[in-house]
Amino acid sequence: MKKRTIKQELFYLFSMELFSAVIFWVVYGMWVRAEPWVGKAAIYYPLIVLIVILVQGSLYWLNCLMRLKKQNALDTQQIARIYRLFKIMDYGLLAAYIPVLLFTKSFSVVGMLIWLFAIIELINYFHYRLSYYTKSGLGLQIIKPLRSLISGTAVKSQIAKEILSVQKGK
Template sequence: MKKKIEKRLCYLYSGENASIICFLIVFYFFNLTYPQFQLSILSSFIVSFFLLLFILGQGSVYWFIKWRRLKQMGTADIPNKLLLYLKITKKVNLFILMFIPVLFVIDYQVRSLDVSLIGLLISIFVYLFAVLEYINYFHVQLSYDNKSDLLWLLRTKKLKRACLSKEFERINLK
């Protein structure tokens, strides 16, 4: 059972790292191929994109530490110090998520003649993706990619609490 959990945790942290790398590569080549969408001048896109990468990075660190502790110590409990750090990043993430709509208004109002509508739509998509990742990590699990998760979802007909949410509760950090 321990090996199975180790494998799952390794899959989770390496998947988040791979996502970060893939998103950076896709952004680079997309921006080169379609400069008319002007993503690099849209503050709403830049902040949303880097927030998405920041949240994925937090997830990667979380899963990596769980994997390493399970492998080395036989327990996947996260140190309280890391949980405190993640609790702070949760608040930072939320602040940035709440600020980004202001950037959309600025991009639309101030740069309305210079901005591509498709660029704004891509920015909105990336922003919504960041919102979903935030929810997935800090509130409710939205990703159900293995058999046991899917069976649980079908049996209970409700979403699971996010792992970090449970960890915060464990040390009274709601």
């Protein structure tokens, strides 16, 4: 399989994150379309949080692509400030799911799984890289990132590196 160029890879990352956000919403919407919105906060809330995190990732990769193409892009300091705020906001949104569950007095296994996936995406964007391609390039590895995370050898994510570089520069 031919390797993608850096521009192709950044476009792929941008488009796939955005596509994932749309697909999650569409598929999930079709799955629960017969269900009324009322009382479904235990399901819809984590979905919205996940989509927000996926769109943030998509915008980050788009900015990297624009940087590479030398188009109007945010520099490292601007990105670091914005994504540091996104990180705080995302933690708040994830933590707010607990009061949502308590307030609505509802529980959803699917909602909890989506919430856990949102936490994994937050870790993947803001802390450690958790996505590695298989040798064929057609899928993602699961065991390698978990093993590296548990062993403490995980590689910092690109966003985490940018935030750290700006913090160290102060």
